[in-house]
Amino acid sequence: MTALRRLGLSLMAPAIAVAVALALSAAVIALIGQNPATAVRVMFDFGDSPAQQTQAIVVVLNRAVPLFLAGLAVSVAFRMGLFNIGVEGQYRIATVLAAGAGAAVALPGPLHLLLIVVVAMAVGAFWAGIVAVLKVTRGVSEVISSIMLNFIALGLASYLLTGPLRGSPEGASIITTSPIPESGWFPGLNGVLTGLGLAEPRSELYGFLVVAGVVGIAVAVLIKRTRFGFDLRATGMSPSAATASGVDARRMVLKAMLISGAIAGLIGMPDLLGEARSYNTEFTAGLGFLGIAVALLGRNSPLGIAFGALLFAFLDRAAIPLQFADIPASVVTIIQGTIVLAVVIANEIARRVTRQQAERGSAVAPPTSGDGSTGGGQGPGDGPPPDVGPTTGTGTGVGVRNASGEPGRTDSRQGAGA
Amino acid sequence: MEIPLNESAPLAVELRGITKRFPGVVANKDIELRVRRGEVHAIVGENGAGKSTLMKTLYGMHRPDEGQILLDGEPASFRSPADAIAAGIGMVHQHFMLADNFTVLENVVLGSEPTKGGRLDRAAARDRIREISDSYALGLDPDSLVEDLGVGDRQRVEIAKVLYRGATTLILDEPTAVLVPQEVDELFGNLAELKREGLTVIFISHKLDEVRKVADSITVIRRGTTVGTADPRTTSAKELAEMMVGAELPVAATRESTVREAPVLRMRGVSVTAVAGGRSVVDDVTLTVREGEVVGIAGVEGNGQAELVDAIMGLRPLAAGELRLGEEDITQWSTRRRREGGIGFVPEDRHRQGMLLDAPLWENRVLGHQTRPPAVKGFFIDRRAARADTARIMREYDVRAPGPDTAAVALSGGNQQKLIVGREMSAHPRLLVAAHPTRGVDVGAQAGIWELLKDARAEGMGILLVSADLDELISLSDTLHVMLRGALVATLDPRRVTPEELGGHMTGAARGDDSVGAA
Numbered sequence: 007m008t009a010l011r012r013l014g015l016s017l018m019a020p021a022i023a024v025a026v027a028l029a030l031s032a033a034v035i036a037l038i039g040q041n042p043a044t045a046v047r048v049m050f051d052f053g054d055s056p057a058q059q060t061q062a063i064v065v066v067l068n069r070a071v072p073l074f075l076a077g078l079a080v081s082v083a084f085r086m087g088l089f090n091i092g093v094e095g096q097y098r099i100a101t102v103l104a105a106g107a108g109a110a111v112a113l114p115g116p117l118h119l120l121l122i123v124v125v126a127m128a129v130g131a132f133w134a135g136i137v138a139v140l141k142v143t144r145g146v147s148e149v150i151s152s153i154m155l156n157f158i159a160l161g162l163a164s165y166l167l168t169g170p171l172r173g174s175p176e177g178a179s180i181i182t183t184s185p186i187p188e189s190g191w192f193p194g195l196n197g198v199l200t201g202l203g204l205a206e207p208r209s210e211l212y213g214f215l216v217v218a219g220v221v222g223i224a225v226a227v228l229i230k231r232t233r234f235g236f237d238l239r240a241t242g243m244s245p246s247a248a249t250a251s252g253v254d255a256r257r258m259v260l261k262a263m264l265i266s267g268a269i270a271g272l273i274g275m276p277d278l279l280g281e282a283r284s285y286n287t288e289f290t291a292g293l294g295f296l297g298i299a300v301a302l303l304g305r306n307s308p309l310g311i312a313f314g315a316l317l318f319a320f321l322d323r324a325a326i327p328l329q330f331a332d333i334p335a336s337v338v339t340i341i342q343g344t345i346v347l348a349v350v351i352a353n354e355i356a357r358r359v360t361r362q363q364a365e366r367g368s369a370v371a372p373p374t375s376g377d378g379s380t381g382g383g384q385g386p387g388d389g390p391p392p393d394v395g396p397t398t399g400t401g402t403g404v405g406v407r408n409a410s411g412e413p414g415r416t417d418s419r420q421g422a423g424a
Numbered sequence: 425m426e427i428p429l430n431e432s433a434p435l436a437v438e439l440r441g442i443t444k445r446f447p448g449v450v451a452n453k454d455i456e457l458r459v460r461r462g463e464v465h466a467i468v469g470e471n472g473a474g475k476s477t478l479m480k481t482l483y484g485m486h487r488p489d490e491g492q493i494l495l496d497g498e499p500a501s502f503r504s505p506a507d508a509i510a511a512g513i514g515m516v517h518q519h520f521m522l523a524d525n526f527t528v529l530e531n532v533v534l535g536s537e538p539t540k541g542g543r544l545d546r547a548a549a550r551d552r553i554r555e556i557s558d559s560y561a562l563g564l565d566p567d568s569l570v571e572d573l574g575v576g577d578r579q580r581v582e583i584a585k586v587l588y589r590g591a592t593t594l595i596l597d598e599p600t601a602v603l604v605p606q607e608v609d610e611l612f613g614n615l616a617e618l619k620r621e622g623l624t625v626i627f628i629s630h631k632l633d634e635v636r637k638v639a640d641s642i643t644v645i646r647r648g649t650t651v652g653t654a655d656p657r658t659t660s661a662k663e664l665a666e667m668m669v670g671a672e673l674p675v676a677a678t679r680e681s682t683v684r685e686a687p688v689l690r691m692r693g694v695s696v697t698a699v700a701g702g703r704s705v706v707d708d709v710t711l712t713v714r715e716g717e718v719v720g721i722a723g724v725e726g727n728g729q730a731e732l733v734d735a736i737m738g739l740r741p742l743a744a745g746e747l748r749l750g751e752e753d754i755t756q757w758s759t760r761r762r763r764e765g766g767i768g769f770v771p772e773d774r775h776r777q778g779m780l781l782d783a784p785l786w787e788n789r790v791l792g793h794q795t796r797p798p799a800v801k802g803f804f805i806d807r808r809a810a811r812a813d814t815a816r817i818m819r820e821y822d823v824r825a826p827g828p829d830t831a832a833v834a835l836s837g838g839n840q841q842k843l844i845v846g847r848e849m850s851a852h853p854r855l856l857v858a859a860h861p862t863r864g865v866d867v868g869a870q871a872g873i874w875e876l877l878k879d880a881r882a883e884g885m886g887i888l889l890v891s892a893d894l895d896e897l898i899s900l901s902d903t904l905h906v907m908l909r910g911a912l913v914a915t916l917d918p919r920r921v922t923p924e925e926l927g928g929h930m931t932g933a934a935r936g937d938d939s940v941g942a943a
Contacts, residue, residue, distance in 0.1 A: 231804050233794050240791060243780045249739060250769065250777035251792035252760030361782065361833060 020303070020310075023352035024317075027344035034340055040333050048331045049324040056205035062323060064199070064207045069319035070312075071218045071276040072290065076297025077304055077311035078225055079130075079269035083148075084306050085229060086242040086262050092137055092152025093270040094294025095159025100130040101274030102163045102183065105285035106171040108278075109184035118190040123217075123275060130271025131264045133159060138263035142256040148263070156294075167285060174286075182286035192279035212280035221269065226308040228265075238262055270294065299346045305353060318342060435497065436461040436593055436624040437482070437513075442491035444477055451477040453649045455491065459593075464615055464625045466635040466656070469645035469668055470866040475628050478645070479595050482626075483515045484508035495593075514591030516582045518598040522570050529553055529566035532585050556587050560617045575724070576607035580614065593624040600634055604724055605894070605927035612638045630668070630867070632661040644668055668867070682716035683902050687750070688855045688886035689713040689736070694745030696731045696910075704743065705731045707910035713855060713886040718877070720901030720918065721890045724930050728910035729890045730772060733859050736888065737769055738762050749855065764795060768853030770844055772860045772890070778844045779832045786814040786828040789847055796851060813850065821846030822872060838869030845876055856880065859890040874900065894923040908932050 032042035052062035083090035104126035140146040173184025194210030229235040240248040304310030325335040442455040452474045459465040484502030502508045538545045550566045557564040562580045600608045636656040644667040696706035706728045713719045734740035738759040747755045771777035790799040798809040814828035823843045862870040898918045906914040906929040914929045
């Protein structure tokens with residue numbers, strides 16, 4: 007029952023948060039003189055024809071896949087208390103190098119794909135690894151170094167794109183790397199959609215969706231079920247307790263950042279292999295930062311991150327139709343921002359409530375009447391110690407004394423200065 | 425002095441039928457307390473009996489659900505500690521709330537600074553503090569830095585803080601927990617001064633001998649309610665303890681030696697520095713723990729015991745020296761390898777080093793044993809086996825909790841500690857490093873943990889026991905070392921030494937060295 011209640015609480019918090027955020031956003035839309043109801047209608051309007059509707063779904067899913075990967079990358083580090091703000095730089099540098107490598111070689115299909123993906127993961131891991139090494143050897147905060155490395159990564163990616171890896175002719179309006187040959191294209195999933203009886207959409211549903219799903223399951227198993235995941239979570243919950251239990255904190259920082267970076271390297275893959283076929287100046291940016299929001303939204307659990315990614319993707323899709331309805335596209339950003347804020351606040355409240363309930367949950371049974379000699383003032387004399395309740399042996403004594411719900415910790419919290 | 429229950433005596437504080445509920449819990453029920461003006465009134469009860477809740481009620485940290493607070497016969501109601509302070513009630517917390525890098529003066533006036541032209545009026549503050557210090561014989565120098573003071577002095581600063589705010593009733597929450605016997609005597613001297621000046625002291629403790637020494641009357645709390653009052657002059661410690669626990673007490677008597685020849689831990693010339701190349705916090709320690717032997721480490725806290733434990737567990741690098749577990753040199757081993765090699769660890773601060781508070785009990789069972797059965801199967805955590813083994817520990821070690829999926833934070837300190845002890849014992853270590861194993865644990869659980877340690881010793885486990893509880897050290901140890909400023913300064917026979925002698929060695933007084941090394 008407690009497990010069920012905990013689940014209910016953990017689901018209820020984000021649900022309430024999203025509702026509050028939507029209400030706030032509605033107020034903002036109303037303030038700028040638009041009708042919130044129109045905005046909602048536009049957002050949920052997936053088009054009239056079946057083809058348009060499947061197309062809308064494909065757009066949402068295609069956007070959700072990289073967001074999901076970004077959220078996963080952030081969450082792995084988050085789980086052990088590391089803030090990998092550098093996912094943005096990690097995926098940009100990884101994507102440009104993977105695109106370059108993919109264009110440079112010709113290999114049979116699966117091998118070609120594998121090479122591109124492995125290059126991307128390796129580069130992402132390497133870039134995140136720099137952060138880890140700096141932290142472990144020099145004590146540099148990973149927040150600072152990963153933010154700074156973002157700028158270096160973006161600059162480096164621009165240099166590579168315009169310099170050694172440029173494939174587009176001189177003077178082209180969009181600079182791109184050389185296109186990846188067809189053996190390096192990831193097959194789409196439209197066959198599955200039509201197989202399900204849906205209309206053929208205009209765009210191809212990314213086949214990388216399957217890879218993302220596998221990565222999600224792998225991360226879930228790794229974190230929840232393995233020794234490594236236990237060490238990771240233990241470090242996140244209490245670094246001091248983890249160290250005392252034999253976890254090598256420095257090695258864990260390195261491993262967690264490498265995994266986080268490797269997943270970050272995958273973020274650009276759906277777009278690169280499914281549609282763009284090359285890295286260019288217009289390549290999707292900002293996924294790394296959105297990944298932080300998605301990870302927060304999903305409370306660092308792969309399933310939650312999947313929901314968060316779908317929600318964000320759904321909102322992103324609405325940006326263009328909203329503009330057609332004369333509502334500024336920044337409404338989407340406002341909604342996303344308020345959702346993240348509301349969810350973070352709600353999660354924190356939920357965490358405190360759960361913790362308080364846990365702290366008090368198994369505390370003292372209320373003092374039952376007649377168990378001892380309540381009020382039996384002993385008077386002045388040398389009378390014997392007061393009557394002992396006949397049922398209170400030493401054994402039960404321990405149990406009943408199960409703390410009255412206020413161990414030392416509460417004291418420090420209420421430390422009002424005398 | 426007259427006997428309690430004299431209705432005509434003026435009551436400084438009276439609580440009538442105080443009840444305080446938290447969701448699902450009644451922390452205090454029908455508390456009756458009558459404290460006369462100018463007396464030292466002790467409130468005794470086990471950890472978790474509801475003493476702290478009661479004192480928070482009296483200090484305005486929360487409001488009672490039922491009942492009345494009367495000060496000098498007048499009903500009072502506090503919405504915050506500020507109200508309580510204004511009514512003349514002051515609290516000296518168990519954990520000092522002092523800023524180390526401030527002077528005594530700055531700490532005392534912090535929050536109610538006398539000002540002159542918008543600036544801190546140091547002269548006025550200094551005069552006032554001198555006056556307080558002189559009239560209650562606190563012996564404080566307003567201009568010394570708090571970080572240079574010993575534990576006893578810090579406590580007197582806390583008392584001065586309360587007096588500075590005009591308190592006439594002082595609540596002292598477990599004031600002796602951090603003091604050595606000599607400092608306790610000094611504190612009692614201070615309390616006598618306070619009493620002479622007509623102040624009222626409410627003294628919370630579970631150390632019954634001290635209570636009997638210092639208190640004029642005693643109120644006993646058990647399971648959230650007052651079970652009676654007692655006269656310290658006519659009630660024995662044993663009788664009081666039985667009132668507190670509500671049952672006959674187990675005793676921690678010593679028994680015949682089980683020490684064998686084979687050493688499990690040998691430390692030779694071990695030194696640890698605070699920072700690389702800096703001062704030694706553990707200074708050239710050489711000691712041996714044999715199979716079936718309990719080696720006690722006594723010392724005023726902060727004299728290197730924590731660092732010594734860290735060094736054995738591999739949590740701190742050695743500056744010099746060598747560690748051997750059995751015949752193997754483990755100096756270079758990682759913490760995990762040491763644990764796998766057979767060192768169990770009951771850490772000093774279970775919340776910081778022993779548990780994942782937000783995690784369920786079964787995950788806490790895995791903690792520290794991530795590489796060993798039954799918790800793991802290859803690369804994976806064996807959740808089912810870990811749960812089953814947690815259930816076994818809960819059964820065998822009397823851990824009171826709903827089940828293996830309960831969050832650790834839901835357990836009382838005693839039950840958390842029993843789980844930790846059970847977990848460490850379950851791996852059958854050769855050496856158990858137990859730092860303050862019964863700290864913050866109620867009497868029942870304390871006796872249980874002592875029994876476990878004794879049984880393990882009888883089975884041949886070597887135990888290194890670091891403790892601040894001198895009785896515990898004396899009754900459990902086979903060999904007793906005293907640690908002062910990082911070095912082992914004396915080795916004593918626990919069968920002959922008294923707590924007072926031990927205290928003398930701990931402060932260095934026994935060597936004619938009068939400065940207390942609370943580093």
